[in-house]
Amino acid sequence: MISIQGVSVDFGPVKAVDNVSLEIPRNEVRGLLGPNGAGKTTLVKVIATLLAPSSGTAIVGGYDIHDNPNAVRSMIGLAGQYAAVDDLLTGRENLEIVGALYQLPKAEAKRRADDALERLSLTDAADRLVRTYSGGMRRRLDLGASLVGRPDVLILDEPTTGLDPRTRLELWAFLRELVSEGATVLLTTQYLEEADELADQITVIDSGKIIADGTADQLKGRVGGDLVTASPKRRADLVRVRELLEVVGSGPVRVDETQLIVSVPVDSRVEALVKAAQSLDEAGIELSDLAIQRPSLDDVFLAITGKVGTTEDVEAAKTKGGRR
Amino acid sequence: MTAVAPNASTPTRSGPGLVNDVVAMTRRNLLRLFRTPQVIVFATIQPVIFVLLFNFVFGGSIQFDGDVEYIDFLVPGILVQTALFAAGNTAIGITDDLQKGAIDRFRSLPMHHIAVLIGRTNADALRATLTMTIITVVGFIIGFRTDHYGGLVLGIGLAILLAYAFNWVFAAFGLYVRDPEAAQAGAFLPVFPLVFAASTFAPVDNMPGWLQPFANNQPVTVTVNAIRALTQGTPPGRDLWLSIGYSFAILLIFIPLASRKFAKG
Known part of the structure; x- marks a missing residue:
């Protein structure tokens, strides 16, 4: 047409x-x-x-x-x-x-x-x-x-x-x-x-x-689906949170050291979140936040341009994507 | 949506279609105009103030020979001044439509695109006609007299024709500058020398020698002189034909110019 x-x-x-x-x-x-x-x-x-x-x-x-x-x-x-x-x-x-x-x-x-x-x-x-x-x-x-x-x-x-x-x-x-x-x-x-x-x-x-x-x-799928993100209250817990999320996730774990956020792509949203909550609770880790995030356009762009392009492209895509 | 056949069977359009489109666009612009009466009021007050100001403030100090009253000299000038001042509105209207996306919508429709411009210039010419009528009435109230009503009507016709021609000048201008504020500011640039370096308010004889050849022969002067002759019952001679010739020459240049710019977007 x-x-x-x-x-x-x-x-x-x-x-x-x-x-x-x-x-x-x-x-x-x-x-x-x-x-x-x-x-x-x-x-x-x-x-x-x-x-x-x-x-x-x-x-x-x-x-x-x-x-x-x-x-x-x-x-x-x-x-x-x-x-x-x-x-x-x-x-x-x-x-x-x-x-x-x-x-x-x-x-x-x-x-x-x-x-x-x-x-x-x-x-x-x-x-x-x-x-x-x-x-x-x-x-x-x-x-x-x-x-x-x-x-x-x-x-x-x-x-x-x-x-x-x-x-x-x-x-x-x-x-x-x-x-x-x-x-x-x-x-x-x-x-x-x-x-x-x-x-x-x-x-x-x-x-x-x-x-x-x-x-x-x-x-x-190219972004890696939904993300489970967890933010420990104490910096010392970052490593432990990383280990626990690695188990529930379906892809590589990302750690944001400055903002204390650990994120991991997951396949089944709720199941992964429940599992993460249980294991983090059992390990006695205090959290300021635990959530499921849908991939945003920013994430799609990061994933796609990051694969084919240079870092510069990624940065350009990020700044553009951020504007409204 | 697909269940109904589209209008694709008529990709090329004939004359009646054009009339239909022009009527629709003129109606749209007139509706808009009458929903903003304040614009009409201000557009009318300004020339009325000019009539009063020139007649009562400057009138006594403007020297000219001849046995006519200054008000009889002034009203034809104000009519033509109104024609040119009002034409700037065409540029403002067009740029406003451009900026609000209305023009994009019209250009995406299977209509005669020139109807957008004709509808705009038509509506603005009708508005100028309204203003000129009010000015003539105000003129009569403060002492304007003529024994030649046929000449007066013909004279106002000349002013409307010139207004219409300048509407097209400013339609093209608006399409090129695109921005309403720039249109508003820029529209007066060509208008001022044309209106003031002319016989509009004072005889050209009082102007410096180097200016007179321009002032004597430009469209505003010949139109004002023609209207004066027509309202005073003297033969307008070459001024009448020059005025009509100028208007048609302007239309011949600016209609294609504006249309081409409109088509290109």
Whole structure:
């Protein structure tokens, strides 16, 4: 459904997207995961015909973005991280104008606007100015605008970036419902959890290049799964904690000497945690903390770039991943 | 979503589609405009203050021959001044839409993209028309008189045409500078010399000799002179045609310029 073929985008000397090729079959939800500045939005702009690539091309729904951009535009729905909705219009007006621009007859534009409002639980707020909407409502309306054209391909560019956790969960519920209807979706995100939650396949991108591909489980596997971390109260216990965690873990133990944290990758979360708790308790070690950590995007990047790249790359990935 | 056929069957679009898109975009911009009445109020107060200020404060000390009252001389000037000052709003509107991502959304839709720019310049021209009407009324209240109402309407038409042409200049300007604050600050740079080195408020004869060739022939002066002639019942002569010619020349240059920049993003 989406076929990206050797796309590069140069901004002066900077390669924002560097020879990316990607195939997304019909009805697949593909997560494009990467830190700020990885080139996700630039790639989205190319596919959405907003930006001409410096080289390469993309075929969306059988149409070439260069030769037939208007055909591509009628296949796609784009919802952006900036929530491109009009503050000074009501929610309904926003959607009706988008409908009009799809050349829909007035009644049909109205009907589809009503549908989208209903689906995104905005019916009650439909006739209020968007200026009065909350952040989550704006994102939902933006999403609604991308549905008015009944697109075959939905492009969601960081749909939850900048939202608080509760609003993010709420939006996920809507997104899950949409993707379950069998649309082809390209979703960009900075959050592994989000890609995990919504996508079938994840492509990891950094510095404009694809650095990994796979399901969420496969990617987490490369990190080494979940981690059990234990923090002893006394520095003298570090060695003993290390020995005990080595037994429950499924990979190499890491010790952070300055912050007194010992961590180990584990296969089965709860079982490993219970075992660790028991053995640490039996050994009489006083802990300030004992926890299971899910691998973060930082960890994925560390694991992946650490394998293929240099320390410098790892540091770069870390700093980027840390920014919001 | 996939159950319903997309609109992909109409990849190329015809004329009626363009009209539809222009109407939708103009409507959108007018809706926005009327939801911020304070902008209209300020955009109107400023030229009204100019009318009062020039008529009552500077009017007595501006020398010109001829047997017309200063207010009759001034109102045509203010109409054209309004045309140019208001055009800066087009740049502000465009940069605002760029920054908020609205333009990205429109560019991702299978619409006639030029409709985004036409809708913007149309709405701004309608707003300028509203302001010019109010100024004319204020002019009448403080003593402006004409026996040639047909000429007045034609004269306001000339000012609106020039306003529309300059809307396109500032549409292109906004697309290049991209930043609303830069647009706001930069818009006045070309506008000031055009409005003041002209016959807008005082006769060009009073200006230094080296400035007169420019001041006598530039778009603002010829338009102001044409409106004066039309409202006073004298033949506007070459000023009328020069004014129309300038407006169309500006449109001919800046419509393609703005469209190309818009397409490139």
